[in-house]
Amino acid sequence: MGRHPCCAKQKVRKGLWSPEEDEKLYNHITRFGIGCWSSVPKQAGLERCGKSCRLRWINYLRPGLKRGNFSPQEEDLIVSLHEILGNRWSQIAAQLPGRTDNEIKNLWNSSLKKKLKQRGINPIAHKQLRETGAQEEMPRPDVKPIFDPFPSSEYQAAMDPIGTNANFYHQLQQTYRPLELNEFMAKFDDSLVSSSNSGYWNYGEALYVSDTHAIQESLNSGINWNCNRAAQMSSMLGNEVLNWSSFEIKLESPLQTEIKTYEQRLNPCQGLQRVESSEEFSSCLTTSLSRDLSDACLDVSQDELACELNRDFPSF
DNA sequence: AACACGGGCAACCGCACAGAC
DNA sequence: GGTCTGTGCGGTTGCCCGTGT
Numbered sequence: 524m525g526r527h528p529c530c531a532k533q534k535v536r537k538g539l540w541s542p543e544e545d546e547k548l549y550n551h552i553t554r555f556g557i558g559c560w561s562s563v564p565k566q567a568g569l570e571r572c573g574k575s576c577r578l579r580w581i582n583y584l585r586p587g588l589k590r591g592n593f594s595p596q597e598e599d600l601i602v603s604l605h606e607i608l609g610n611r612w613s614q615i616a617a618q619l620p621g622r623t624d625n626e627i628k629n630l631w632n633s634s635l636k637k638k639l640k641q642r643g644i645n646p647i648a649h650k651q652l653r654e655t656g657a658q659e660e661m662p663r664p665d666v667k668p669i670f671d672p673f674p675s676s677e678y679q680a681a682m683d684p685i686g687t688n689a690n691f692y693h694q695l696q697q698t699y700r701p702l703e704l705n706e707f708m709a710k711f712d713d714s715l716v717s718s719s720n721s722g723y724w725n726y727g728e729a730l731y732v733s734d735t736h737a738i739q740e741s742l743n744s745g746i747n748w749n750c751n752r753a754a755q756m757s758s759m760l761g762n763e764v765l766n767w768s769s770f771e772i773k774l775e776s777p778l779q780t781e782i783k784t785y786e787q788r789l790n791p792c793q794g795l796q797r798v799e800s801s802e803e804f805s806s807c808l809t810t811s812l813s814r815d816l817s818d819a820c821l822d823v824s825q826d827e828l829a830c831e832l833n834r835d836f837p838s839f
Numbered sequence: 840a841a842c843a844c845g846g847g848c849a850a851c852c853g854c855a856c857a858g859a860c
Numbered sequence: 861g862g863t864c865t866g867t868g869c870g871g872t873t874g875c876c877c878g879t880g881t
Contacts, residue, residue, distance in 0.1 A: 539849070539875080561866065577867075578850065613869060625849075628870075633847055 536570045540579055544569055548576055549584050582623045589621030593630055601627055602635060606649040 536544075551567035557580070561573035569576065593601075597619060604615045612624035612631075619627065639646040 537851075559866075572851095573866080574852095575850075581868095582849075610870065624869075629848055632871095 535564075535572045535575070537575075540583075544571065545579070545584060548579060552580060552584070578625075582625050587621055588623065593622075597622070598630070598635060598638075601631065602639065602649075605631065605635075605646075 540548075547567045547569055548563070551563060555566070557563075559573075560577045563569070563573055563576045564571045567576070571579075600619065601615060604618055608614050610628075612628045616622055616624040616627050636646040639649075643651055645651070
């Protein structure tokens with residue numbers, strides 16, 4: 524048998540929370556911490572489902588939540604992140620401290636979608652709508668979506684409002700563009716060959732290659748390829764050899780750095796270093812990207828990886 | 840003043856997955 | 861290894877309130 528039953532068949536209240544209920548829940552959590560949510564209602568003296576308590580805590584009572592309207596900067600950030608992540612509200616919320624996924628989802632559905640449409644942008648594909656408007660609600664065309672952290676149009680405008688950095692963004696896009704399968708395999712082979720002297724595989728060398736394909740696959744089919752591969756490799760190699768959690772962090776770092784830099788530009792008064800020119804902005808961006816990627820070099824035994832890759836390489 | 844309508848928001852629902860037994 | 865529960869997430873619903881008629 525499993526664990527003790529949750530709140531099923533219990534008498535539970537639904538609907539809006541009263542201030543008294545909020546107080547009970549808040550006092551309980553601050554006093555005892557978050558343990559098992561299913562036991563919280565009983566312990567806190569609430570006639571609520573544990574799930575409901577969790578939601579109330581996360582969306583309303585949790586310390587550090589921002590209240591009030593979203594700033595234009597936050598809205599721009601959400602649009603940019605949505606273009607990359609789609610409806611992954613929890614991941615988008617993770618980039619906006621103090622905001623909840625529910626809040627962002629509501630904002631998107633009630634406001635941002637309309638604003639984009641008014642600007643002639645398809646909120647699903649983040650592309651310019653056709654003049655007919657007939658395809659307004661159409662999903663992305665039959666082309667597989669590709670993870671592209673630096674789309675050429677809106678995102679560039681957002682990242683570089685001055686608009687003087689076209690060459691720089693072109694270089695970035697060339698550097699970090701998704702690779703075709705044959706390019707990807709060649710990169711893998713090169714990495715394995717070039718590492719033969721040391722006996723270790725230079726993970727950093729192929730980082731952005733595998734990253735791009737992993738995320739692309741994840742977006743395409745909903746199969747979280749990189750996580751599955753991580754689990755397989757981790758179980759085979761052991762955590763001492765390959766710490767996948769740090770790898771995942773490294774994958775996100777460039778994006779997080781962009782966001783910070785972007786916020787820094789938009790909120791120069793928040794105690795952060797101000798970027799005075801687009802050149803300085805470029806320099807900052809390049810430095811942060813190269814630092815994140817170079818740091819991401821993890822030592823993995825070549826033989827073990829080659830064996831794993833030959834045994835069970837995912838089909839693209 | 841009464842009603843209809845729409846926007847914004849909080850909360851619920853259902854599903855998937857991980858973990859406990 | 862199978863079953864069941866707990867948790868997290870995204871989609872959806874329904875309530876409240878402001879505005880227009």
